[in-house]
Amino acid sequence: MKSQKLKSIIEGMLFLAGEEGLNAKQISEVTDQPVQTVQIAIEELQADLKKARRGIQVVNIAGGYQLSTIRAHAEYYERLAYSPSRSSLSQAALETLSIVAYRQPITRIEIEEIRGVKSERAIYTLVNKDLIQETGRAEAIGRPILYGTTKSFLDYFGLGNIRELPDASAFENADDLEGETQLLFDRLEEKVHSEDIVELEALGEELTGIAEDILSESISSTEQSSSKETTLPSSTSSKDTSIED
Template sequence: MTLEPREALQPALDIATETAARILTAESESGQLLVRMGSVSMPLLSALESLLFVADAPVEAEELARVLNAPVEVVERQVRALGELYREQHRGLRIAERNGRFQMVSAPEAGELVEAFLNLDTTTRLSAPALETLAIIAYRQPVTRAQIEAVRGVDCSGVLRSLLQRGLIEEIDRLDAPGRPVRYGVTDLFLQHFGLTSLQELPPLEPQEAEQIDAAMGATPKDAPTP
């Protein structure tokens, strides 16, 4: 079955050249964007699906656009259309997006099935302190170790080290303050682990809970970062 974009794109895309190996055109009857390579052509949406399927890591829209010889904004729009198609049809796949990078992942509702199929060791599940630390980082990133410890009330060096080793968090930058402490944020692997396509899908914090976190971190609701 050929995947169709949610909305037809305008065919006025002056990007083809005589020497280009891949030429993006518009089919006159349907307005569907096609990728042509030699005598072979296929819908752009299907081409993007193939590239995301074989990618072993999140891919920048610019890289997809370079391979397809297509405008970045067109690629971004089509990838998001593919993600919406998966959602609307309740497919077993999703398109995760973070910081301009896209990745094909399994649907969150299939998490237990995937875990059972892959025989994942249940002993690798995250501990309560690790989950609490991850939640603070995810909702208020970028955050320093001191800010996390202010919320939790305990030393978090061991938990942070473990989360770094697991690849669930990463060092984003350093705070412009004495000692230049490291600020942490979650990774794409974090999104995969919890079946999210973006931090916008995190359930909202209760107002009282958000105020407690912000107060402990020394931030006001206005200053507090958002996912």
């Protein structure tokens, strides 16, 4: 296999592997290339990305390789993560989040078994939004990552702690994903509705304050005009008296 093709394949594999990454042996088995050849290709890929000043890099973590963004651009990624336009969750992300919330700690493979579809992108999205995080490693082959919810998850759904999650025990099927997802969705709608009410109340108070200020200024202005009109006759009267004298 040509070097350029191998590097391209490795880059794509690391993208699909996400946070879990891949080691040289795993890449070797998939590509049918010697481990040493794979390691050389990874080193060349690292150099290529750096030379081209790309926004991603290949990093070596715990004996494996991951695709990662470069630290110099961190402030822009933070802006993107907390952008209002990205505040909504897709159905896939909400389903994945409900699984993690009700079954944490849980691995990606377990999530996919419940959903019946690949979930790397949904997990990636939720990690970027700081709604789920790595909580450890499972005692299983390959030591897969365990995921759990974050403090931001509690804030996002207006929960004091994880025990305040809507009760899912009413469902007959313990794996009723649709029901659990709907509970989370309903909870989110309640929070949004509550926030709208608070915003409207705050706006109402602000408008009331403005109206009171205007009314106060109007009364003050009227009183000053009244005072001027009252003093004018007395000075005229004084003038008239002096003429008569």
